[in-house]
Amino acid sequence: MSEAIVKALDEAASRVGASLGKDAATAVTGLYRDTSGKLTGVIKRSVGTDVEHAGQLKQIADKLEHNATRGDLSAADKAAEHTALRDKLKGILDDPGKGTKPVIKREDNDFSQDHFVPKDPKTGQPKIDKQTGDVVKVGKSHMNADGELVPANPNGKTTITQHVIGGNDPKVKGSSPYTSFAPHAPNGGKTYGNHEYHLDYNKMQQDIDSGKLKDVELHNPASVQNSIQGEINGLAGGKHVTVPPGSLPNGEMTKSEKSAFAKQIAQEHGITGPAKNDLAQRINALSNTRRDNEWLVKGKIPSEYLTKIR
Amino acid sequence: MDDTSDDEYYQPGEVAERLFFTDADGESTDPDSAIAAALDGDWERLEPEAAELLADESAGAYDRYLAMSALARWASPIGYAAVREAALDPDAQPWREMSVDRLYSLDNTFAMLTQSVVDSVEEAGQRGTAAERLAALTALIGIADQAYFDHNLSPSGLFNEDIEQLRGPIEAAIEHGLGELAAAPAEVALPRWVRSQVEELINALGLVDKAAADAYLARLAPETP
Numbered sequence: 136m137s138e139a140i141v142k143a144l145d146e147a148a149s150r151v152g153a154s155l156g157k158d159a160a161t162a163v164t165g166l167y168r169d170t171s172g173k174l175t176g177v178i179k180r181s182v183g184t185d186v187e188h189a190g191q192l193k194q195i196a197d198k199l200e201h202n203a204t205r206g207d208l209s210a211a212d213k214a215a216e217h218t219a220l221r222d223k224l225k226g227i228l229d230d231p232g233k234g235t236k237p238v239i240k241r242e243d244n245d246f247s248q249d250h251f252v253p254k255d256p257k258t259g260q261p262k263i264d265k266q267t268g269d270v271v272k273v274g275k276s277h278m279n280a281d282g283e284l285v286p287a288n289p290n291g292k293t294t295i296t297q298h299v300i301g302g303n304d305p306k307v308k309g310s311s312p313y314t315s316f317a318p319h320a321p322n323g324g325k326t327y328g329n330h331e332y333h334l335d336y337n338k339m340q341q342d343i344d345s346g347k348l349k350d351v352e353l354h355n356p357a358s359v360q361n362s363i364q365g366e367i368n369g370l371a372g373g374k375h376v377t378v379p380p381g382s383l384p385n386g387e388m389t390k391s392e393k394s395a396f397a398k399q400i401a402q403e404h405g406i407t408g409p410a411k412n413d414l415a416q417r418i419n420a421l422s423n424t425r426r427d428n429e430w431l432v433k434g435k436i437p438s439e440y441l442t443k444i445r
Numbered sequence: 446m447d448d449t450s451d452d453e454y455y456q457p458g459e460v461a462e463r464l465f466f467t468d469a470d471g472e473s474t475d476p477d478s479a480i481a482a483a484l485d486g487d488w489e490r491l492e493p494e495a496a497e498l499l500a501d502e503s504a505g506a507y508d509r510y511l512a513m514s515a516l517a518r519w520a521s522p523i524g525y526a527a528v529r530e531a532a533l534d535p536d537a538q539p540w541r542e543m544s545v546d547r548l549y550s551l552d553n554t555f556a557m558l559t560q561s562v563v564d565s566v567e568e569a570g571q572r573g574t575a576a577e578r579l580a581a582l583t584a585l586i587g588i589a590d591q592a593y594f595d596h597n598l599s600p601s602g603l604f605n606e607d608i609e610q611l612r613g614p615i616e617a618a619i620e621h622g623l624g625e626l627a628a629a630p631a632e633v634a635l636p637r638w639v640r641s642q643v644e645e646l647i648n649a650l651g652l653v654d655k656a657a658a659d660a661y662l663a664r665l666a667p668e669t670p
Binding site: 299307393427429 | 454455456457458465475476477478480481482484485503504505506507508511514539541542543544545546547548549550551552553557563564596600601602603604605606637638648652
């Protein structure tokens, strides 16, 4: 689970080094390494103590990388920014967490249906498909009779990026083997939907690692974002594209910023035709999932990892 | 029931299959790719057939929804008019609830329509349908208290230029939402989401007038747990 975060931080640190020169690079990456020590283990412990750490660590990696590529800052300004980010990184890695069991949450108005059945608002009856004469069904994650949380299609081929983009294709959504989760803030946070389940991601990851839990994958925000980032890089001919944080208070890009950035990248890499739209979709998806700090689980989730909250 | 077969869900009719699930080479594609591919000029050939599908009451509801989405994305006045009409009575639309979002399983048909309208800004400029586009967007903003918009009526969903031009409708929707929340917060159509969507419209307004947005935010009651 921590590998995706380590990868993001490693890549960001290497770009910091490339940006600030060899001596500065040694100082930057050295301090970063001093802070992290045996990085994978430290990050695993950090994410295991507080669910918000996973998203925060990825945000720091993104900001480190963005600062390294900025042309409007002097080397001194960049170094100062990186120092501030490293201090923040150290703060997160040293943070013992909130003392409550960290969990991710899934909210829904009705978990019991294995699909969503749209109703005619006038008659209250299920809508009928005019092509087939059958009741209209929309695939969604749901609880089955065994208390497992099951995605729209556990054997479906929908990818992480397709799942996050969503889009207009019900076949893609109906074929998703993924269920989306959000970090649960123990002290407050917005609640949506009539029902809520919490997932003990530490226990799940331990059981995946030990081989006790099979055919299930857990993707933290860094893992989700790395998947989308990989597709953006692919559209740019395999070159890494640094997608900057936006100007909104939560670091999200405005619509105008996303559009301008997509055009810039398309021009720089000669991306034309439908691929230009693919690029814009993926930049939008990356920005959205950064905002939501979204986690994904692939496959059926056994009941022992779930707790019903309401 | 767990190992759901894909063909248990939506199956497009013949026209929708050809327009939105088949590319120019006859290969399988998806609606978003097909609609985007047509932006390079093929929309002129496809528009009449999409308009026919939209008007065909015997066609499948989601097929007609895709036709409306495509026409709106291609900056067609027919598509924009259909969006405006749909916003007059959101619950009565036959395609309502035929698509849900990934996080909350909420109907996101109006959210995706909004994306289509917003993203058509350049095409509307080229086709001379900018006024129709803004009218469609105005209609959507007007139902922020009735439909789920999945963050599309927010600073990350609306262009700054649109916010400037639609300031009046945005402020009207904010005022309407604030009034509803103050009168009976538990009785709004989408508890929690209406408050969030009003807040996001205020934040959008803040991109062009921070003082006005701050004044509205001060009137937005704190969220109850």
